[in-house]
Amino acid sequence: MKFAVIGGTGLIGSQVVKNLNAVGHEAVPHAQSTGIDVISGQGLGKAVAGADVIVNLTNSPTFDEASPAFFQTSMDNLLAAALKGGVGHFVVLSIVGADQVPELDYYRAKVLQEDILAAGPVPYSIVRATQFMEFMDAVLSWTADGDTVRLPATPIQPIASKDVADAVAEVAAGAPLGGIRNIAGPEVFSLDELGRITLTHKGDGRTVVTDPTAGMFAVVKGDVLTDKDAHLAPTRYTDWLS
Secondary structure, three states, X not given: OEEEEEOOOOHHHHHHHHHHHHOOOEEEEEOHHHOOOOOOOOOHHHHHOOOOEEEEOOOXXXXXXXXXXXXXXXXXXXXXXXXXXOOOEEEEEEEOOHHHOOOOHHHHHHHHHHHHHHHOOOOEEEEEEOOEHHHHHHHHHHOEEOOEEEEOOOEEOOEOHHHHHHHHHHHHHOOOOOOEEEEEXXXXXXXXXXXXXXXXXXXXXXXXXXXXXXXXXXXXXXXXXXXXXXXXXXXXXXXXXX
């Protein structure tokens, strides 16, 4: 099968391309660096020509109120190119619980992306993943202040990007789901606890202070970013850190 992996040079996309090619498919990475622009539509027709499957792993350049417009325009352009090119399966990566956190512009934008795909003309699959282990350093940086890092006790079920890529490649190579598959890491932590584990492992002497108002995840209510009924990935956080 031939796969057009849009956003195929990023953290997940590059691994999806590698996985698909390793089992004999033809997966081609496409990104701004290869001459495509999902907002203007430049290069999309050529990128998806002859592809059986589009895997869209592009991301909004910002997480703010501009993100819905990015996903609206990019999805409109990609679906038009997919329809014209006769693509039979369109896959996107989204976030577990995205529809439960309307307070976050970016999460609303991801739900919009899902809705556009589901209402579109191409058979589809949505893979929703929990928070990536690779993002923990960024989360710590958002609320770092001197010798302390403030984090809420939001429940998080971190997943390794390798496991996300494995799941996306598996879904992309299969029949369209016509719905959503949730994937998650094998363990649930509170975010403040995860911060302490991370800093301890790195030999970082800063102290994590539990603060229910700190950072982006402070607005999350309950355990909506976790899913114990999801397809559970094998990599544990402490093993990933090692």
